[in-house]
Amino acid sequence: MNRNAFTESLTKEGFPDAVVVTREANAEMAVHEHPFEAKALILEGEMSIRVGDEERAYHVGDVFHLLPHKPHSERYGPNGVTYLVGRKQ
Template identity: 80%
Template structure:
């Protein structure tokens, strides 16, 4: 998905303005949860999200959607990751 289409989908889904987030390479965040729903477009790099026993890799152009209060862990690729995210 491209940035324009993603931004339009956020607006349609009621997300406020998106922000760009950058994470350093090869960092792992242990299991945690957020009090907000997140929908993000990977702009550069790689992000792995594990929910339960399932891990999924996201690369440039991929979108991930994580419900509020969903336990998960995160791992950032060898080049880190930059993503555009809407939170509500």
């Protein structure tokens, strides 16, 4: 998905303004959860998200969606990752 289409979809789904997040190369975030719904578009690099026993890799153009209070962990690729994310309560 491209950035404009993604931003339009966030607006239609009631997400407030999106923000750009950058994570460093080869870093990890242990299991955690957020009090908000998150929907993000990968702009650069790659990352993997593990929910329960399932891990999925995301690359440029991919979109991930996490519901509030969903425990998950994150791993960032060899070049890190930059994504555009909308968050709503």
